[in-house]
Amino acid sequence: MxxxxxxxxxxxxxxxxxxxxxxxxxxxxxxxxxxxxxxxxxxxxxxxxxxxxxxxxxxxxxxxxxxxxxxxxxxxxxxxxxxxxxxxxxxxxxxxxxxxxxxxxxxxxxxxxxxxxxxxxxxxxxxxxxxxxxxxxxxxxxxxxxxxxxxxxxxxxxxxxxxxxxxxxxxxxxxxxxxAGGIDVTATQNYELEESKGQIIKIEIKGLQGGHSGMDIHKGFGNANVILGRLLFTGLYSQNIQLISIDGGGLRNAIPREAFAVLSVRNSIEFIEDANVLRKAILEEFADVEKDLAINIETFSTPEKAISEENSARIILALKALHNGVYRMSPDVADLVEASNNVARVELKNGELKILNLSRSSVESTKFAVAEQLKAVCELAGMNVEFSGSYPxxxxxxxxxxxxxxxxxxxxxxxxxxxxxxxxxxxxxxxxxxxxxxxxxxxxxxxxxxxxxxxxxxxxxxxxxxxxxxxxxxxxxxxxx
Structure with missing residues (x-):
């Protein structure tokens, strides 16, 4: 019709x-x-x-x-x-x-x-x-x-x-x-590039349903940027990771459905084995809510310039630490999310990093509490943080x-x-x-x-x-x- x-x-x-x-x-x-x-x-x-x-x-x-x-x-x-x-x-x-x-x-x-x-x-x-x-x-x-x-x-x-x-x-x-009101929280930093020293890996996360970063934030949907952070963290202390590129998520008000990363690791076989153990666990975690989730971790043949291990570690630690999802339920209105954050966009390209968040709350003080927590994490990781677009x-x-x-x-x-x-x-x-x-x-x-x-x-x-x-x-x- x-x-x-x-x-x-x-x-x-x-x-x-x-x-x-x-x-x-x-x-x-x-x-x-x-x-x-x-x-x-x-x-x-x-x-x-x-x-x-x-x-x-x-x-x-x-x-x-x-x-x-x-x-x-x-x-x-x-x-x-x-x-x-x-x-x-x-x-x-x-x-x-x-x-x-x-x-x-x-x-x-x-x-x-x-x-x-x-x-x-x-x-x-x-x-x-x-x-x-x-x-x-x-x-x-x-x-x-x-x-x-x-x-x-x-x-x-x-x-x-x-x-x-x-x-x-x-x-x-x-x-x-x-x-709810909202505020945009943006973290940025520029890093010098160097030759990658290890073997190249590509991670792909696809098939998440995404959704509205306010209305759907409490439903347990997967966030591709958060999943990527977990996978990167699993090799952080054993694999001398150097990040080459990240392309995760899109708009601030959309829960990220896809994320991609290219990185250098000390031993690709070991990294893939360890990451696949976590991959299996993540797929089991989301089996009921994200039936189309696909995570691919494979070797990638093209060597490229990367950022240093030290700076890569800072970014990975930040991605692991950033709050995502419900921050607080309302004590006054039944079943209402009072405050939340969406880690909406992560982009690393040619040494330039951007992390875009949208923090929401129906209470101004908790809106800024969420935003300031994100700011603290990113500044500890050596990033510059700006607040913008605040609305009541x-x-x-x-x-x-x-x-x-x-x-x-x-x-x-x-x-x-x-x-x-x-x-x-x-x-x-x-x-x-x-x-x-x-x-x-x-x-x-x-x-x-x-x-x-x-x-x-x-x-x-x-x-x-x-x-x-x-x-x-x-x-x-x-x-x-």
């Missing part, structure tokens, strides 16, 4: 049109122009602010003029991840989609349902002529996935709405009222009027209570709320699985459910005070 024939057709039509437009984070020029043209062709007031956010205004439908005004908000950019055997250019190609039972997925790449389905839903409301709604502002932000610079650059006074509906949650039975969390307000309204509608329509939750992902609500403290905010959306990985897929019945829920919320928004 064609994507555009799925119900509700208006959503899938707009999602398909959106997904035909390349939209990597920090390279949103094409999608900004796409949204701008879409809204101007509808005759709606459309503005692009100085940072690239697109803001559209649509008057209330007849009889809804006295209701509280609404901001519908989603982000235009998407996480760009692909399987290593897929030839795909996210800057020039549209996403190739297919229907698989009750799911829509992409062919070997991220789908962009995060947050493309939210964007498509807002587009559908904007172009509709028969959906009752109060006065609307649509806010399409940029660069949510790699810095939230769109939300950070949104100035006070640009929005007049009283309630913000963020359409960027990935479980259709959840109403999200809080989220979003404090829950469970008793707000919009939350109560949505709970009532959900229970009436679906016969059960929704889960009112806070999440460990980074939503833009906390940042926007800093400039609009009086605005009520809530986040919800259709069910999406595997976000930030090539396994990303969107549930078709859930999109139908979400669309009906959104329309009823807009129709039932209360009158202004």
């Amino acid at each position: 064609e994507i555009t024939q799925l119900e509700p057709q208006i959503i899938w039509k707009n999602f398909a049109a959106l997904n035909a437009v390349p939209r990597p984070s920090k390279k949103e020029g094409k999608v900004i122009e796409f949204i701008k043209n879409f809204c101007e062709n509808l005759g709606l007031e459309t503005n692009v602010d100085e940072i690239g956010n697109v803001i559209i205004k649509k008057p209330a439908t007849s009889g809804m003029e006295d209701r509280k005004s609404i901001v519908l908000q989603s982000h235009l950019d998407m996480v760009c991840q692909k399987n290593s055997d897929i030839n795909f250019d996210f800057e020039t190609q549209g996403i190739e989609m297919e229907v698989d039972g009750d799911w829509v997925k992409a062919k070997g790449t991220t789908l962009g349902a995060d947050n493309g389905l939210g964007v498509a839903a807002i587009m559908s409301i904007l172009e509709s002529n028969d959906i009752p709604h109060p006065a609307l502002e649509a806010l399409f932000t940029i660069d949510e996935e790699t810095g939230m610079t769109g939300a950070m650059g949104l100035k006070p006074g640009q929005l007049q709405g009283q309630i913000l509906l963020n359409l960027d949650t990935e479980e259709d039975d959840e109403i999200d009222i809080g989220c 969390g979003w404090k829950p307000k469970p008793g707000s009027e919009i939350v109560k309204l949505m709970e009532t509608i959900y229970e009436k329509d679906f016969g059960s209570k929704p889960h009112v939750v806070a999440c460990h992902a980074g939503l833009e609500c906390g940042i926007i709320g800093a400039n609009y403290p009086e605005m009520e905010m809530v986040s919800f959306g259709p069910t999406i699985r595997g976000a930030h990985s090539p396994d990303e897929k969107a549930n078709i019945p859930s999109v139908q459910k979400f669309w009906g829920f959104l329309k009823e919320i807009l129709a039932d928004i209360p009158a202004k005070n």
Whole structure:
């Protein structure tokens, strides 16, 4: 079945049109122009602010003029991840989609349902002529996935709405009222190269499922960079290791699925024998959760320049010591991860090292506790460490009027209570709320699985459910005070 024939057709039509437009984070020029043209062709007031956010205004439908005004908000950019055997250019190609039972997925790449389905839903409301709604502002932000610079650059006074509906949650039975903040932790160092003195080994780690470094961090998924660190450590004190290159992971907000390393060792046969003992143990550890994990350790014929044994040891020790995964569970909210870290990217090339982390927490003090622990480890290893991109969390307000309204509608329509939750992902609500403290905010959306990985897929019945829920919320928004 064609994507555009799925119900509700208006959503899938707009999602398909959106997904035909390349939209990597920090390279949103094409999608900004796409949204701008879409809204101007509808005759709606459309503005692009100085940072690239697109803001559209649509008057209330007849009889809804006295209701509280609404901001519908989603982000235009998407996480760009692909399987290593897929030839795909996210800057020039549209996403190739297919229907698989009750799911829509992409062919070997991220789908962009995060947050493309939210964007498509807002587009559908904007172009509709028969959906009752109060006065609307649509806010399409940029660069949510790699810095939230769109939300950070949104100035006070640009929005007049009283309630913000963020359409960027990935479980259709959840109403999200809080989220974690985050900070980027980057370690770097340059090393002199020398001739490699031993035998060359190549390590390949593939087949991990990856996932969202916030929403999936507690699920026990494998991190390719962490596994690589374990394998390197096993030969550290016996093999005179010299590192030649490392290429592990990708974006900060994606759990690394693959990692590759080339290194020099004293005795390749001994190293492979010892590493294979650990390899077997790791495969057994992850047998239930990472069924496609593959670890290959083999000799490599090309001798290359390497960094010294001393500097190699410092890097290996750092990789072994860096905290990855859950740092602390919330003592206040059941089953909520309070703080975590993702060792997202490790790159060593021509003597230049970069280690990229994303630390998250719903509590500012523990966010910096995690970041400072990483800084301490890396500085002990002789690296330079920088913090950047810090953004605040979003404090829950469970008793707000919009939350109560949505709970009532959900229970009436679906016969059960929704889960009112806070999440460990980074939503833009906390940042926007800093400039609009009086605005009520809530986040919800259709069910999406595997976000930030090539396994990303969107549930078709859930999109139908979400669309009906959104329309009823807009129709039932209360009158202004």
